Amino acid sequence: MAATKGGLVVAQSGGPTTVINSSLCGVVQEAMNHDCFTDILAANNGVLGVLNEELFDIRKEEPGTVEALRRTPSAMAGSCRYKLKGMETSREDYERLLEVFKCHGVHYFIYIGGNDSMDTADKLGKLAADTGYELTVMGVPKTIDNDLAFTDHCPGFGSVAKFLCASVMEAGRDTESLYTADTTTVFETMGRNAGWIAAATGLAHRGKEDAPHLVYVPEVAFSVDRFVDDVKRTVDEIGRAFIVASEGLVDEKGNYVAEQAGQFGKDAFGHKQLGGVSETLKSIVEEKVGVKCRYCKPGTAQRNAMHFASLTDSNEAYMAGQAASRKAAEGTSGYMVTLVREEGEEYRCSTGLAKLSEVANAEKKLPREYMNEAGNHITDEMRKYASPLVRGEVPIEMGKDGLPVYARFVKHFVEKKCPAWSGGKK
Amino acid sequence: MAATKGGLVVAQSGGPTTVINSSLCGVVQEAMNHDCFTDILAANNGVLGVLNEELFDIRKEEPGTVEALRRTPSAMAGSCRYKLKGMETSREDYERLLEVFKCHGVHYFIYIGGNDSMDTADKLGKLAADTGYELTVMGVPKTIDNDLAFTDHCPGFGSVAKFLCASVMEAGRDTESLYTADTTTVFETMGRNAGWIAAATGLAHRGKEDAPHLVYVPEVAFSVDRFVDDVKRTVDEIGRAFIVASEGLVDEKGNYVAEQAGQFGKDAFGHKQLGGVSETLKSIVEEKVGVKCRYCKPGTAQRNAMHFASLTDSNEAYMAGQAASRKAAEGTSGYMVTLVREEGEEYRCSTGLAKLSEVANAEKKLPREYMNEAGNHITDEMRKYASPLVRGEVPIEMGKDGLPVYARFVKHFVEKKCPAWSGGKK
Numbered sequence: 001m002a003a004t005k006g007g008l009v010v011a012q013s014g015g016p017t018t019v020i021n022s023s024l025c026g027v028v029q030e031a032m033n034h035d036c037f038t039d040i041l042a043a044n045n046g047v048l049g050v051l052n053e054e055l056f057d058i059r060k061e062e063p064g065t066v067e068a069l070r071r072t073p074s075a076m077a078g079s080c081r082y083k084l085k086g087m088e089t090s091r092e093d094y095e096r097l098l099e100v101f102k103c104h105g106v107h108y109f110i111y112i113g114g115n116d117s118m119d120t121a122d123k124l125g126k127l128a129a130d131t132g133y134e135l136t137v138m139g140v141p142k143t144i145d146n147d148l149a150f151t152d153h154c155p156g157f158g159s160v161a162k163f164l165c166a167s168v169m170e171a172g173r174d175t176e177s178l179y180t181a182d183t184t185t186v187f188e189t190m191g192r193n194a195g196w197i198a199a200a201t202g203l204a205h206r207g208k209e210d211a212p213h214l215v216y217v218p219e220v221a222f223s224v225d226r227f228v229d230d231v232k233r234t235v236d237e238i239g240r241a242f243i244v245a246s247e248g249l250v251d252e253k254g255n256y257v258a259e260q261a262g263q264f265g266k267d268a269f270g271h272k273q274l275g276g277v278s279e280t281l282k283s284i285v286e287e288k289v290g291v292k293c294r295y296c297k298p299g300t301a302q303r304n305a306m307h308f309a310s311l312t313d314s315n316e317a318y319m320a321g322q323a324a325s326r327k328a329a330e331g332t333s334g335y336m337v338t339l340v341r342e343e344g345e346e347y348r349c350s351t352g353l354a355k356l357s358e359v360a361n362a363e364k365k366l367p368r369e370y371m372n373e374a375g376n377h378i379t380d381e382m383r384k385y386a387s388p389l390v391r392g393e394v395p396i397e398m399g400k401d402g403l404p405v406y407a408r409f410v411k412h413f414v415e416k417k418c419p420a421w422s423g424g425k426k
Numbered sequence: 427m428a429a430t431k432g433g434l435v436v437a438q439s440g441g442p443t444t445v446i447n448s449s450l451c452g453v454v455q456e457a458m459n460h461d462c463f464t465d466i467l468a469a470n471n472g473v474l475g476v477l478n479e480e481l482f483d484i485r486k487e488e489p490g491t492v493e494a495l496r497r498t499p500s501a502m503a504g505s506c507r508y509k510l511k512g513m514e515t516s517r518e519d520y521e522r523l524l525e526v527f528k529c530h531g532v533h534y535f536i537y538i539g540g541n542d543s544m545d546t547a548d549k550l551g552k553l554a555a556d557t558g559y560e561l562t563v564m565g566v567p568k569t570i571d572n573d574l575a576f577t578d579h580c581p582g583f584g585s586v587a588k589f590l591c592a593s594v595m596e597a598g599r600d601t602e603s604l605y606t607a608d609t610t611t612v613f614e615t616m617g618r619n620a621g622w623i624a625a626a627t628g629l630a631h632r633g634k635e636d637a638p639h640l641v642y643v644p645e646v647a648f649s650v651d652r653f654v655d656d657v658k659r660t661v662d663e664i665g666r667a668f669i670v671a672s673e674g675l676v677d678e679k680g681n682y683v684a685e686q687a688g689q690f691g692k693d694a695f696g697h698k699q700l701g702g703v704s705e706t707l708k709s710i711v712e713e714k715v716g717v718k719c720r721y722c723k724p725g726t727a728q729r730n731a732m733h734f735a736s737l738t739d740s741n742e743a744y745m746a747g748q749a750a751s752r753k754a755a756e757g758t759s760g761y762m763v764t765l766v767r768e769e770g771e772e773y774r775c776s777t778g779l780a781k782l783s784e785v786a787n788a789e790k791k792l793p794r795e796y797m798n799e800a801g802n803h804i805t806d807e808m809r810k811y812a813s814p815l816v817r818g819e820v821p822i823e824m825g826k827d828g829l830p831v832y833a834r835f836v837k838h839f840v841e842k843k844c845p846a847w848s849g850g851k852k
Contacts, residue, residue, distance in 0.1 A: 016603050018596075045606055074599030081607035165829050170444075170730035173500030173832065177442050180471055181507035185726065204829060279705075299722030300611060304596035307734050310828065391828035402736065402817035403591050403630060406599065 003329055004134055006107025007039035009055060013046040013113030013120075014081065015144065016074035016300075017156030018163075018309045019317035023112050023140045024077060025069035026321025028058050034329035037108060041414065045078035046113070047120060050097050051423060053416045055104065060412040068407035070314060071396045073306035076409055084120045087127065094127045096421055101135065103417040110324045112140040114148060115360055118336050122356035125334050138324040139336035139356055142317075144303045146196035149362035150354035151338035155320055156303070158313030158389035161200035163305035164189055164298070165390060169204045171296055172211020172242045179240035183291035184231060187212065188278035190302060191246040195219050195366045197302075198246035200386045202378035211242035212377075218248040219366045220375030222257050227281070228288045230376050235291060243285075245277045257281075307404055311392025316349055323351040347388035429755055430560055432533025433465035435481060439472040439539030439546075440507065441570065442500035442726075443582030444589075444735045445743035449538050449566045450503060451495035452747025454484050460755035463534060467840065471504035472539070473546060476523050477849060479842045481530065486838040494833035496740060497822045499732035502835055510546045513553065520553045522847060528559065529843040536750045538566040540574060541786055544762050548782035551760050564750040565762030565782055568743075570729045572622035575788035576780035577764035581746055582729065584739030584815035587626035589731035590615055590724070591816060594630045597722055598637020598668045605666035609717035610657060613638065614704035616728060617672040621645050621792045623728075624672035626812045628804035637668035638803075644674040645792045646801030648683050653707070654714045656802050661717060669711075671703045683707075733830055737818025742775055749777040773814035 010027045012020055024042070031037045040058045043049030056077075058066065069076060084090040101109070111121040121137045128135035141148050146157035168187055175185045191197040195217020202215050213234045216222060234241040249257040258277045278295035285293040316339055323337045335353040342348040370382035397405040436453045438446055450468070457463045466484045469475030482503075484492065495502060510516040527535070537547040547563045554561035567574050572583035594613055601611045617623040621643020628641050639660045642648060660667040675683040684703045704721035711719040742765055749763045761779040768774040796808035823831040 012603075016600050045603075048606060072599075073596050075603035079603045081604065162828060166733040167724075167727040167731070169830060169832060170499050170732060171725065171727040173498075174442050174726040174730050177438075177471075177501035177505045178507065180474060182726075187725075187727075203827065206827075209834070294726055295723075296725030296727050297721075297723045298593075298727065299597065299613075300600040300608075300720055301593040301597040301613075301722050301724065304600050305593070306596060307592040312828075387827055393824070398819070401629065401632075401813055402588060402738075404595060406595060408635070 003036035003331055004107050005036050005038050007041055007105050008037040008108040008110065009041045009043055009050065009101065009106050010110045011043035011046045011049060011112065012075040012077050012079045013111060013117040014079060014142065015303060016079055017142055017144050017303050018073045018159035018306050019155050019314045020112055020142045021069040021072050021076045022314045022317035023142060023155055023321035025066060026318035027110050027140065027325050028066055030322040030325035034325065036329050038105065041104070041106070042077040044411065046080035046082065047084065047097065048080040048082050049078065050100050051093065051421050053100050053418050053421065054413060056409065056411040056413045061409055065407050065409060070318065071306060071394055072406040073304035076407065083116055084123065087123060093423060094124055096423065097124055098128060098131065098133055100418055102133065104414065107134050107136060108328050109135060109137045110140060110328060111137070112142050112321070114143040115363065118356045119360035122334065122360055125356070136328045136331065136333040137356070138328045138333065139359065140320050140324045141336055141338065144197060145191055145194050147194040147363045147365065148359060149364045150359055152341040153339055153389055155313060155317035157196060158310035159305065160197055160303050161203070161386060162310040162390035163308045164197065164201050164302055165204040166308055167298060168201045168211050168242070168244060172204070175211065175240050175242050176209065181292065182294050183235060184241045184243065184285050184293040186243045186245055186278045186281045186285070186293060186295040188276050188295065188297040189244060189246055191218065192248040193218060193363070195246045198244050199366055199370060199378050199382050201244045203383060203386055203390065205377070209238065212244040213238070213241050214243045214376045215378060216245045216249055216376065217366055217371060218246050218250055219368060220371055221252045222249045223252065224284060227284065231285055231289050235289065243281065245281055247277050249277050306394065306396060306406070309394040310390045311394050312389055314394045319351060327353065429462035429757055430533050431462050431464050433467055433531050434463040434534040434536065435467045435469055435476060435527065435532050436536045437469035437472045437475060437538065438501040438503050438505045439537060439543040440505060440568065441729060442505055443568055443570050443729050444499045444585035444732050445581050445740045446538055446568050447495040447498050447502045448740045448743035449568060449581055449747035451492060452744035453536050453566065453751050454492055456748040456751035460751065462755050464531065467530070467532070468503040470837065472506035472508065473510065473523065474506040474508050475504065476526050477519065477847050479526050479844050479847065480839060482835065482837040482839045487835055491833050491835060496744065497732060497820055498832040499730035502833065509542055510549065513549060519849060520550055522849060523550055524554055524557065524559055526844055527561065530840065533560050533562060534754050535561060535563045536566060536754060537563070538568050538747070540569040541789065544782045545786035548760065548786055551782070562754045562757065562759040563782070564754045564759065565785065566746050566750045567762055567764065570623060571617055571620050573620040573789045573791065574785060575790045576785055578767040579765055579815055581739060581743035583622060584736035585731065586623055586729050587629070587812060588736040588816035589734045590623065590627050590728055591630040592734055593724060594627045594637050594668070594670060598630070601637065601666050601668050602635065607718065608720055609661060610667045610669065610711050610719040612669045612671055612704045612707045612719060612721040614702050614721065614723040615670060615672055617644065618674040619644060619789070621672045624670050625792055625796060625804050625808050627670045629809060629812055629816065631803070635664065638670040639664070639667050640669045640802045641804060642671045642675055642802065643792055643797060644672050644676055645794060646797055647678045648675045649678065650710060653710065657711055657715050661715065669707065671707055673703050675703050732820065732822055732832070735820040736816045737820050738815055740820045745777060753779065
């Protein structure tokens with residue numbers, strides 16, 4: 001059956017990653033192989049770009065720029081955190097999306113993002129079907145948090161894991177060489193609800209001396225007493241402790257550890273401290289273990305560290321993007337591309353499909369058995385799961401000035417044809 | 427004149443750097459070429475290792491381990507923050523150092539470190555001379571802070587600059603793609619008294635869009651009003667602001683900005699906040715500019731980032747170490763090796779010498795003319811100064827597991843021959 005001819009809009013959403021542009025590259029380069037896509041447009045800043053009718057023509061970019069997506073971090077088409085809710089609340093927004101698509105003859109929409117984006121794509125597809133507008137919607141998974149269901153892992157996760165492992169190894173050597181003065185270090189990773197990222201740094205611990213010595217994740221309720229015991233025992237045993245903690249640690253009652261300022265967040269002068277988990281844990285260590293504690297919080301640098309990205313991750317992100325375009329061209333709609341780990345000793349990965357509606361309403365936490373019984377380090381199962389994902393390095397372009405060269409789109413916007421959006425600003 | 431025959435002790439001190447091991451490698455490999463060094467010993471954890479008589483024989487390490495120093499971050503012989511003061515206060519410590527040297531026939535001491543280490547080496551050399559013990563002392567500069575006088579720049583600085591530039595570029599792309607939600611980011615660098623490191627990230631700003639858009643250093647008194655104006659103007663102009671701030675920012679009265687908790691360090695609930703500069707600036711931005719602000723604080727990871735180290739820096743660190751051994755073998759004593767930038771358009775660097783006593787008592791702040799008049803970004807002079815120092819990448823060894831391989835010494839300790847140290851613990 002010949003596929004419907006029409007324009008394709010691709011958009012990026014949510015927190016950027018090191019390889020979300022690699023997925024965009026896969027979408028675009030594969031789309032160029034299919035005649036059904038009469039246009040290949042990108043939305044400027046996710047669905048906001050559709051709502052605002054800010055669409056730019058990717059085929060007018062230099063081919064080198066499209067290729068450079070594979071070695072440029074963060075969302076080059078722009079991203080957003082604009083959330084479309086249920087059809088009752090956000091119907092106008094969904095209708096506006098369709099309106100813009102209609103104005104531009106767009107019959108294909110590929111959304112690269114997380115749960116919320118899959119939900120948006122799903123609802124949009126259903127509204128189109130209900131109103132008799134032909135629209136193929138496909139999703140490409142993206143999240144450093146690695147908490148999407150139905151996919152073995154998520155593009156973006158392997159690269160944040162690889163970079164953080166290197167940083168933990170390196171900062172760990174700092175604590176190792178200066179343990180007589182700076183005895184402990186807390187290293188805070190992203191991961192608000194799931195501990196995949198913090199757990200992945202456990203790979204850096206190849207042997208007893210290697211950081212991290214302790215790893216804490218949101219899936220294991222945090223106990224100050226157990227934490228203090230862990231740190232004391234580690235300092236007794238090897239003279240120091242390097243601690244990785246997920247930003248989303250919660251106590252037995254489900255309260256975020258970082259918010260327990262009244263109880264533990266006081267400095268030497270009795271001032272209350274608020275901030276991240278790292279500051280809270282630093283306070284606990286200095287007060288209750290009685291040794292100096294430093295902290296590192298790489299923040300958004302961790303999810304964009306293209307200078308040390310995982311080639312496996314980048315290639316899989318590309319492959320997921322390609323598959324979305326290929327499946328769309330074949331007429332498949334309403335699915336997110338998944339990454340499937342094939343059976344066998346050697347790691348191999350292919351793509352599969354999961355229904356958008358199912359992905360949207362599920363999340364995948366770190367399985368308890370990926371953490372040891374004490375809940376303070378990873379098991380071999382986690383090691384086996386995560387290790388293949390950090391292999392290989394993405395070659396980047398280096399400038400004469402000794403710094404990376406990352407690309408930008410020129411963004412040739414297509415002429416606006418619809419009435420202005422009456423909704424939100426930006 | 428034939429050089430005195432005797433043992434060499436080399437030690438590393440203070441905060442580790444990405445390339446301090448490269449200097450150690452230079453010291454050791456050059457020392458192997460000179461018969462005057464009857465032993466090549468390293469002190470375990472700086473002068474603490476001498477005081478505790480913990481000396482290990484580097485020639486008993488695998489040659490591969492010595493070579494791996496050039497691609498292993500942090501201080502592989504161990505470092506310390508043990509401070510020897512003036513001769514009146516710390517005479518016993520200085521005498522203990524000489525005692526240990528005498529027990530082991532050590533007539534050469536090379537100390538890789540910053541101001542304090544140069545002071546220690548200087549005083550030790552003078553005490554030896556006063557007491558008639560033949561001791562050649564040489565210093566090798568080491569500090570990411572780049573604040574040692576008499577040397578054009580310091581080994582360690584170029585690598586922290588290179589890594590932070592990449593991180594700032596990358597986190598900057600995050601803010602760029604998500605400006606509609608996460609409009610500003612503060613990125614906190616090390617540099618307690620001098621702004622060299624923060625200023626060096628200015629290199630990443632190749633054009634108007636590129637982070638960092640604003641750079642603040644301790645050499646320019648920090649004004650909250652000017653800061654708020656800067657951020658507002660930047661957000662107005664380009665829709666976002668990426669701000670780099672040195673941890674050591676001070677206000678007009680010389681007070682650390684990070685300690686002004688009472689005035690600006692309150693969160694939405696009126697809780698006082700203490701912590702780094704980044705948290706303070708985040709509070710100011712959110713309160714007075716009214717946009718969301720994220721922060722990154724890479725901490726000790728920044729000074730050990732061997733996975734993206736400057737080859738120029740690493741080679742110069744090695745060269746400085748080599749020069750120290752060569753000069754010591756030639757009978758030069760009481761000097762620190764300096765890096766000398768040669769005249770001419772193309773960057774070239776050779777080594778020179780500066781008296782330990784003079785280095786010990788001087789520091790080199792960022793010249794005011796390296797910052798623009800507004801004090802919120804660097805000038806072309808800073809750019810010209812810092813740019814050559816971040817060029818090239820140090821090749822590292824990658825394991826099959828996709829992570830770097832860093833080395834460790836086995837540490838074959840020589841037999842103790844002196845009475846136990848009666849002084850401080852560790």
